[in-house]
Amino acid sequence: MQYRQLGRSGARVSVIGLGTNRFGYDQMPQSEVDRVLDAAADLGINFLDSADVYQGGRSEETIGVSLKSRRQKFLVATKFHFKTGEGPNDWGASRLHMSYAVEASLRRLQTDAIDLYYIHTYDETTPLEELMRGLDDLVRAGKVRYIGASNFLAWQLARANLLAELRGWSPFVVSQSHYHLLERGVEAELLPFCRSQGVGLVPYFPLAGGFLTGKYQRGQAAPAGSRGESSDYVREYMTEANYSFVERLSAWAQERGHTPGEAAQAWLLARPEVCSVISGVTRLPQLLENVRAAEWVLTPEEVGQIDALRV
Numbered sequence: 001m002q003y004r005q006l007g008r009s010g011a012r013v014s015v016i017g018l019g020t021n022r023f024g025y026d027q028m029p030q031s032e033v034d035r036v037l038d039a040a041a042d043l044g045i046n047f048l049d050s051a052d053v054y055q056g057g058r059s060e061e062t063i064g065v066s067l068k069s070r071r072q073k074f075l076v077a078t079k080f081h082f083k084t085g086e087g088p089n090d091w092g093a094s095r096l097h098m099s100y101a102v103e104a105s106l107r108r109l110q111t112d113a114i115d116l117y118y119i120h121t122y123d124e125t126t127p128l129e130e131l132m133r134g135l136d137d138l139v140r141a142g143k144v145r146y147i148g149a150s151n152f153l154a155w156q157l158a159r160a161n162l163l164a165e166l167r168g169w170s171p172f173v174v175s176q177s178h179y180h181l182l183e184r185g186v187e188a189e190l191l192p193f194c195r196s197q198g199v200g201l202v203p204y205f206p207l208a209g210g211f212l213t214g215k216y217q218r219g220q221a222a223p224a225g226s227r228g229e230s231s232d233y234v235r236e237y238m239t240e241a242n243y244s245f246v247e248r249l250s251a252w253a254q255e256r257g258h259t260p261g262e263a264a265q266a267w268l269l270a271r272p273e274v275c276s277v278i279s280g281v282t283r284l285p286q287l288l289e290n291v292r293a294a295e296w297v298l299t300p301e302e303v304g305q306i307d308a309l310r311v
Helices: 030-043 054-066 095-109 128-140 154-167 190-197 208-213 240-254 260-269 284-294 300-308
Strands: 003-005 012-014 016-019 047-049 075-080 114-119 144-150 172-178 200-204 277-280
Touching: 012 016, 016 030, 016 284, 030 054, 030 284, 054 095, 075 095, 095 114, 095 128, 114 128, 114 172, 128 144, 128 154, 144 154, 154 172, 154 190, 172 190, 190 200, 208 240, 208 260, 240 260, 240 300, 260 277, 260 284, 260 300, 277 284
Parallel strands: 016 047, 016 277, 047 075, 075 114, 114 144, 144 172, 172 200, 200 277
Antiparallel strands: 003 012
16 A cells, blocks of 8 residues: 655555445444454555544444544544534534534544544635634644645635634645546646645545446446435436546556556546545445555556546
8 A cells, every 4th residue: 555645744644545424324334344444454544534424423433433442543534514413503614513513523433533624615604714723723632633624615725724824723734625537627726726835635536426437337227226326426427428438448447457446546646636535435345446546556648548538
């Protein structure tokens, strides 16, 4: 396994991270979570990504149980912002909601500190000064070690970190963003900002909900039990142009002894700004394929060839 710096921090994370948004649902009970995390540890994966809203908190709970005796082997990231209750302050980036959210996550994770704490999305109703000062207080209190921003635009991330620099507060060390071969909007402004300021980029949905693995075939029903059966997110990619691209990507990857999913993740890791790719799994074989992607280091020529497949 390869490791990269977590943005401008001194911490190092595996280039393949483990998305845990499915931990705790019916097909991922505690026993299966333990099995996946056992394998992840053996494979060198040390970066887990969760959120307080994943499976209504069950994701964090299952992680907490599984890591009780091996907490230091993993860097655990979680997030807050989205609605967790019926009250008017049970959501958002306010200091008020933040204080309750972090305590609830610490309790579910059974830990005394969260390694990386994200604001899950930008909150226009809370001043950035309140957000950044509140997060800095958590770092100074020892409840959080590093902070990150998820789904921020470049200007939002830039202003937040400028405030942190001017006030002596903790900056965002990473940005988690929607980025894959079919979603490249971050390349316009966010990626150049991360490059210039040393902020790490952590792509999520690197396989477009499984569409880039090639398991969805043109003119055929989605495989039973797959996200494509019900997910509007996946179905949006089911266009003739996208099917053609995945077919070309599959052929290109197979010529080199790899799968299209491995190619999609290796393409992201060819970006020096990317410190880890967050890939969710529901089955152990998916984890093994993700790890194989980390072993494939694309040359600049290969990156160009993949880009040229989008015609």
